[in-house]
Amino acid sequence: MADSVVPFLMFEGCAEKAMNFYISLFPNSAVNRIERYGPGEPGAEGSVKRADFTVSGQPIMCIDSPVKHGFTFTPSVSLFVECESEAELDSAFGQLSSGGSVLMPPAGYGFSTKFAWINDQFGVSWQLNLR
Secondary structure, eight states: OOOOOOOEEEESSOHHHHHHHHHHHSSSOEEEEEEEOOTTSSSOTTSEEEEEEEETTEEEEEEEOSSOOSOOOOTTSOEEEEESSHHHHHHHHHHHHTTSEEEEEEEOOSSOSSEEEEEOTTSOEEEEEEO
16 A cells, blocks of 8 residues: 655656755755765766655655656646735745746635735746735
8 A cells, every 4th residue: 555645756857956945935944855866877967866845744755757758747737826815925935936936816706815826937837815
């Protein structure tokens, strides 16, 4: 039986930068482990072979894929964040949307007092919701 289900993010050369950016946004976030490609391995030496980190307590894994793929992230899968305050939502929105694209700007949409949906600079999709 499966032990856990963890989001897994595959990057092409920017996994560490993305991971460090994400942990800077929310409390209770940290890099827990990084394994790097060494000499003669399929990935670029020093790039992320596998990293485990947490964002607001949620375990996430990431890699720098040594293989170039014909696909990337899509908004049909996103990280959903329940923000404790409007200030937290606004701050996360400002940082995540910088260099990315806004799918839904912060507003009340009937299903939420305030909600926003962003693709960040790395292509990862985030939904921000005010509790």
